[in-house]
Amino acid sequence: DVVMTQSPLSLPVTLGQPASISCRSSQSLVYTDGDTYLHWFQQRPGQSPRRLIYKVSNRDPGVPDRFSGSGSGTDFTLKISRVEAEDVGVYYCMQGTHWPPFTFGPGTKVDIK
């Protein structure tokens, strides 16, 4: 199974400041079709997860452009350019290249300092 790791696991941030979350996979996430199936999900307190970014860098409709994804192979990053109060929650990376099983990172908890 592909193991997903994230760092940091806890990220206190100041409103208006940038934030960055790293995600690493135990093997390359490039699929035979050339795409990389690495996605990012946000889970706000008390809510279901929702997808923010798919295939490394594609923002979902309605996701603010302060969120961006980058990376390749085994190393990926989610960046928030200027953190807002509504960004508080847990962020998960997930791989869909080598399944079953689909695997998630442990999550990074973002809160406000």
Added chain:
Amino acid sequence: EVQLVESGGGLVQPGGSLRLSCEASGFSLSHYWMNWVRQAPGKGLEWVANIKQDGSEKYYVDSVKGRFTISRDNAKNSVYMQMNSLRGEDTAVYYCVRGVGSGRTFGYWGQGTLVTVSS
């Protein structure tokens, strides 16, 4: 509006059974892979199982193989999870999740249903 509504959760004793249901609305279930993802209290996300559009393929995480069975009824726009031989470690919120495209990513999530396995 796309909606996924789970039901069937509750308190069950170890070794017992439950059947979860997920009713879809706002789209035709027959076009999508469907998944169950769970989240133990205070923990992260764990994919549990999925099923192809026509039900011809089903996959499970190792920890539930032989105990859980995913199924679907496209005519009723519903997905199910039969859970047998339940253990304490199965305690979690279970989310019904719609696959996207080839199924290699997840789109819409339901609100979840809580399963508690305890004596």
